[in-house]
Amino acid sequence: MASFVFKVIRNAFGIAEHVAPGLCGRAAFELFCRTPNPRSLTAGEQRAVDQAARFMAEARRHCLTTRKGRITVFDFKPQGGTRPLGTILVLHGWRSRTEYMKSVIEGFRDAGYRVVSLDLPGHGQSSGRRLNMALAVDAVRVAGEWFGPFAAVAGHSFGGAVAVNAAVGAVAGIPPLATARLVLISAPSSMPAIFEDFGRFLNLGPRSQLAVAAEVERVTGRRLEDFVGSVQLATVPIPALVIHAPDDREVSADDAKAFARAGDHVRLFWARGLGHRRILFDPEVVSEAVGFVTARPRLARVN
Structure with missing residues (x-):
């Protein structure tokens, strides 16, 4: 049918x-x-949300108003109650939500950062059933006004594209987001x-x-x-780490190579064998992301 x-x-x-x-x-x-109904989860998606329930309970939840609706932002303090080294903004991808970014968030918290993660419009606990680049960048704008500037923005898949477009001010009428670095995981360029x-x-x-x-x-x-990320990064030299799996079937590895050609301020780390989603839960990937932000990168450059 x-x-x-x-x-x-x-x-x-x-x-x-x-x-x-x-x-x-x-x-x-x-x-x-049009976004999928965030309340209609597959069995695997519901299991991931249930498994992250205790983790999500550690966050302070904020409901913020954008130009077109309402977004939910989760505010995680550093582990141990220490004074944060800075604030990291985490952005999930299409048909995703904050719960799926758990390993990335925990990595930065363990390193002493405050982490702010938002559910993009039409996803998770945010309102609406629509998402496009303008709506996403506006949501990031609001998060930046409340919690910025950021030591880094870390985005997965579409969230990585949003991070680039927010940082360079790609949407008319929305100023560039204040961030020192970008971490782009499995992100599309074009x-x-x-x-x-x-x-x-x-x-x-x-x-x-x-x-x-x-x-x-x-x-x-x-x-x-x-809206070509590699060109955008070439004109706005924000230090960026691109993490990608050569076997990613949803976003081609060619996108990662294009980002890497944007300039010496962009570095590429190949996360081999991790596909498009498993990459988020890999300890080495998390370590590379955190190390880059704390200026201790161990990176493999594209040949």
Whole structure:
């Protein structure tokens, strides 16, 4: 049944290319922004949330207002009650939430940092059922106003792309986020490439794809082609650590290589054999991230 519905949707978008490409592009963009119901968890997702319950209870919870809704931010003190070395902002990826970033958060807490982690719009305990780069960067803006400046922003997958765009001020009307460093775990570099793949998935034609790009510009105030992380980092030399698995099937290792070519301020660590999600729970990955922020990196450069 699902396969049949998918074929119908693809056929509808293919026909709309010739009849109403503008409407088709707007509909495709809205579909792209639609987030899964955060209350409808798979058995594995529910298990991860349940296992992190005690950990989450250690955080102070804040409900903050953005331009379009409400976000929930979790504030973790350093382990041992010591005076924090600084504050780290942690950002999860698409169809994720703070609970899944537990190992990363614990690593920075153990090193003496205060950690602030937010559930992005449409995820976890934040409101809404939509997420795009403008909504995400605005959420980060609010977190920065309350808890910044940050010693580093650590983001996984889409959260890594958000970290870059927030740090460089990519969304019109939102100033750059104050952060000393970036840690990008399994992060995509090119938003145009993501939308191109999404367009192929939906069977969008060229005029509909242009309409999608117009929606991105309407929402963000920037052209779609401006959202290329490797180019953004090349123009704003914030020290960045890129951590990626060569076997990542969701975000190509080519994205990590592109980031690494942005300049000498970007370093690359290959987390071999860890895929897209297991990478978050690997002790060596956490150690590399913490070591980079505390200026004790042990890094493998791209050849």
